Amino acid sequence: MAEFARWAARLPIEKLDCIKRENLIFQSRYGVENVSTPTWVKRDIAMLDAPLATGTRSAAVVAIVGVRLAGDVVEVRFADGQVGRFHVLWLRDACACPRCRHPLTGERTFPIEILRPGLRPSRVEIGPEGEVRVAWPEPAGHESRYDPAGLRARIEPPPAPAPTLWGAELMAAPPVFAYDALMADDGVLARWLIALRDVGFALVQGVPARPGAVARVAGRIGLVRATNFGPVFDVAARPDPNSNAYTALGLPLHNDLTDREPQPGLQFFHCLENTCPGGETTVADGFHCAAQLRARDPAAYALLTRVPVGYRFQDRHHDYRRLRPILVTDRSGALVEVGHNNALRVGFEGPAEDMAACYAALRQFARITEDPANRARFRLSPGELYVIDNRRVLHGRLAFQAARGRRHLQGCYVDRQELLSRIRVLART
Numbered sequence: 001m002a003e004f005a006r007w008a009a010r011l012p013i014e015k016l017d018c019i020k021r022e023n024l025i026f027q028s029r030y031g032v033e034n035v036s037t038p039t040w041v042k043r044d045i046a047m048l049d050a051p052l053a054t055g056t057r058s059a060a061v062v063a064i065v066g067v068r069l070a071g072d073v074v075e076v077r078f079a080d081g082q083v084g085r086f087h088v089l090w091l092r093d094a095c096a097c098p099r100c101r102h103p104l105t106g107e108r109t110f111p112i113e114i115l116r117p118g119l120r121p122s123r124v125e126i127g128p129e130g131e132v133r134v135a136w137p138e139p140a141g142h143e144s145r146y147d148p149a150g151l152r153a154r155i156e157p158p159p160a161p162a163p164t165l166w167g168a169e170l171m172a173a174p175p176v177f178a179y180d181a182l183m184a185d186d187g188v189l190a191r192w193l194i195a196l197r198d199v200g201f202a203l204v205q206g207v208p209a210r211p212g213a214v215a216r217v218a219g220r221i222g223l224v225r226a227t228n229f230g231p232v233f234d235v236a237a238r239p240d241p242n243s244n245a246y247t248a249l250g251l252p253l254h255n256d257l258t259d260r261e262p263q264p265g266l267q268f269f270h271c272l273e274n275t276c277p278g279g280e281t282t283v284a285d286g287f288h289c290a291a292q293l294r295a296r297d298p299a300a301y302a303l304l305t306r307v308p309v310g311y312r313f314q315d316r317h318h319d320y321r322r323l324r325p326i327l328v329t330d331r332s333g334a335l336v337e338v339g340h341n342n343a344l345r346v347g348f349e350g351p352a353e354d355m356a357a358c359y360a361a362l363r364q365f366a367r368i369t370e371d372p373a374n375r376a377r378f379r380l381s382p383g384e385l386y387v388i389d390n391r392r393v394l395h396g397r398l399a400f401q402a403a404r405g406r407r408h409l410q411g412c413y414v415d416r417q418e419l420l421s422r423i424r425v426l427a428r429t
């Protein structure tokens with residue numbers, strides 16, 4: 001699919017620049033962009049940060065042309081006429097000076113009692129670098145400085161990275177990465193990570209078909225998320241399965257571990273052996289499928305975002321339970337998580353009157369995921385590995401004939417935060 005090729009070709013410059021800009025906005029929350037070069041300490045300027053979910057912003061910084069105190073609000077006027085209103089307690093809270101943040105950790109060092117009612121600045125002005133300067137009555141000489149881009153981002157949040165939606169055509173030209181390059185080259189690593197963030201799927205080829213290799217690949221991102229199945233788990237038919245995954249059954253499209261809090265983010269599958277007839281892998285983009293449900297039947301979509309579902313995993317040693325909607329939206333209404341697992345579902349938690357509609361909505365969503373237009377299908381060979389965003393992309397497999405060969409995959413999980421953290425750290429230059 002040419003779209004993916006174009007997308008991949010654009011990656012190194014535009015996407016990483018966006019992340020670098022995101023880092024600038026983000027760094028004040030954690031104080032330092034890089035512990036070894038704490039640039040914020042040199043500048044003492046609170047870059048502030050855009051809301052956590054945001055990704056990019058305009059490179060152009062609109063200059064501040066006026067600043068004034070109006071009661072308990074500082075009004076900041078930008079050159080294009082936009083006015084931002086910032087409460088004095090919020091501004092005091094955001095101070096990034098070395099008195100207020102530890103110079104190495106960047107973490108806040110003053111107590112919340114500092115943010116007292118009636119606190120007012122003794123002076124507000126525009127500084128020589130175009131920043132906002134706010135002086136406080138105590139301690140004497142205490143001054144906070146705020147970056148114009150950071151203030152602007154509070155009134156005009158930068159757009160979040162948009163997911164690239166896909167259907168069955170994904171496999172015509174999927175995001176593919178070579179193991180050797182991925183392990184040795186941070187530029188290739190960055191592209192892989194961005195593919196995982198934006199597409200939620202990537203193939204890696206040329207991985208040594210040896211047990212444990214999957215954890216080394218995952219380790220390029222961050223810590224492996226261990227579960228009751230282990231840090232690394234073997235997917236093969238077993239005589240005493242504690243999950244349908246460990247049988248030769250076909251598995252309908254699902255998200256793993258919907259019973260866990262939080263649900264593991266990235267999921268890795270590494271093929272060591274695959275000689276059994278059958279067992280093809282299936283994947284579907286849960287965001288794309290949910291968008292189709294929303295377009296066809298908005299009420300069904302709304303039910304799946306609103307009515308929680310109980311999920312449960314139990315075996316001899318464990319009993320995990322979690323109540324969550326199948327489709328999770330954020331405060332803006334954007335879909336951020338999909339958690340559909342027919343095997344682990346206990347049931348919807350809602351009034352009896354809603355049940356018929358809930359199950360109809362879920363049947364409809366499941367049918368959309370298994371629609372051949374949405375479901376990508378491929379056969380893994382030894383040395384191939386694929387990664388999905390398990391909180392977005394559903395996976396499954398066709399049944400296989402366990403007696404006529406060997407099918408052995410190894411898997412592991414890495415949390416979404418590890419991915420996003422690694423992307424930000426790689427963008428530091």
Ligand SMILES: [Fe+2]
Nearest residue numbers: 245255256395
């Ligand atoms: Fe699974």
Ligand SMILES: [Zn+2]
Nearest residue numbers: 095097099100
């Ligand atoms: Zn301060």
